[in-house]
Amino acid sequence: MADTDGTTEAKEFHTDIPQTSEAFFLKGSNSLDWGMKNRLGRIFNPESGRTVMLAIDHGYFMGSTTGLERIDVNILPLEPYADTLMLTRGILRSIVPARTQKSIVLRVTGGTSILKELSNESLAVDIEDAVRLNVSAMAVQVFVGGEYERETITNMTRMVDMGTRYGIPTMAVTAVGKDMVRDAKYFRLATRICAELGSHYIKTYYVPKDFETVTAACPVPIVIAGGKKQPVPDALNMAYRAVQEGAAGVDMGRNIFQDDAPIAMIQAVRAVVHEDLAPDKAFEMYNDLAGQTA
């Protein structure tokens, strides 16, 4: 029988303590619904406010590119060191163990290959499948200034609308056409358009000049892609400068999985992103860890 008499008398109601209301830690995200915030809080570490996303979605238009030939063999050992895996549903279902506790950012656009015009993408996943896969965010490629600019922006706004129904954030990925200038002016334009139209956070590229104006003018968090493989000190320096200049982390692929010591590299990147470790110290850390596994 329920104990209805004793419980209320015995409770301490703390009538002198006002209920607190905690502000959400991520830039521009305080007005989002609980599910959105909870998912973003699985991508971004609430302590550092940053994330190390491991990007392994390249196969959706590049096929089995260098380093991603065998995701089960080469990439799964990196999973413990990532905050988030960014990938396609094909790789998620076929290779990633469902026991993973890592947040998933699902690539939801596609339809093109490196053999053709890359900006001609469509939405390639139903929102119901994103729900079914329990993803923490969806990634949509946006080609501002590209041949299919309007279509890709509309892909993004449609995903934002659908994701909002289910509490799933949308990450816009600002893709740059081959012949376009990659500078702060362009990335201010591209990231701001994505944020104004509802993206919850944005992946863009780091530029050495005026990157802080890109992050300052964007009202939601920015993470940087790593881009082509660079020497380790350069990649660590880029990650360091990006977070010092306002990025909320990295969505890095090739500079990790194409490295000779990818487990050492992802740990060094983590230290830069989450602990503000200076790049020279992070390189020492990388060398130590790489030496241990050699």
Ligand code: R5P
């Ligand atoms: C490429 O199209 C994908 O969106 C990648 O997720 C993105 O470029 C990040 O990977 P990487 O660090 O290799 O540039």
